[in-house]
Amino acid sequence: MAIRKAARSTDDGSRRAGRPPDTTLEQRVLREARAELVSAGVDAFSLTATLRRARVGNSGFYRRWSSAQELIIDAFASIATWPEVPDLGDLRQELRLLVEAFDRPDAWAGLQILFTFAGQAARHPDLYTRVQQQVIVPGNQRVVAVFERACARGEFPRSADPKGLAAAFIGALTVVEQWSSGPGDGLDIGVDSVLATFVALADGVTPPDAG
Known part of the structure; x- marks a missing residue:
């Protein structure tokens, strides 16, 4: 450095x-x-x-x-993207808070800085480890917590892995943002479509106490 x-x-x-x-x-x-x-x-x-x-x-x-x-x-x-989300008892409302935080004008620029640093991690292993521990992992855990609560409420199948759902959610938002910021029209999809898709997956699950 x-x-x-x-x-x-x-x-x-x-x-x-x-x-x-x-x-x-x-x-x-x-x-x-x-x-x-x-x-x-x-x-x-x-x-x-x-x-x-x-x-x-x-x-x-x-x-x-x-x-x-x-x-x-x-x-x-x-520039961390993911906020602490309170237990609202509803997946849509909780994901909405995450999407709104991700969709800020400066959020994508912040993620790009982190992506660039990840590519330099081998040259700064100690610093990257500290950023992982103090910034990246805590942020990801906030997203995991949302899906852990949703799984506990029975909004996803019992076999669903909250960490896998969180990774898929973060990845989907990131890819959609990349498409929308690239040249041309890209695919006609926005971050709200990602939110709606995950809510639809949850809506398709029969609650445990349903007859």
Whole structure:
């Protein structure tokens, strides 16, 4: 990772006499870190360039993060797609929350950053392991939890694997997004079609307590 010592900038976010602390520092740095990941990837990530654009100096940065790796992990976490979904007792409502989170304008760009990093994982095994543990796996587990509840409610066959359903759901949304963002018209299908398909699969199952 090409991380150079950060040059001093005009605003280090420090508390000065008569001046309140800069509450926007963290968001500015995260925003510019995401931009750096998009333009340079992890391989050529430059902390110097990130802090210069954020107008944050070394002291302001190191009060919040201990290293560039910690910043990269937080930047990935800030673009994580899958939210915590409450138990709504209904598969359609719960999947709707996941689809809405996935269908945000910036969500696909965030996933592309993660995909790019996955291709660089062999060169950054320790960092990739930490991103997997702290960002990717927890996000996927939130999707699995939705299907675990649906299976427990009898909305899918008893033999259905919640992890398999979650993987299929995530994969279907990802492929549909790829089709829709490519050149030409692609296939006439959207993320709502994915939601409707999984709900239809659940609707086709007879509840355990039905006569």
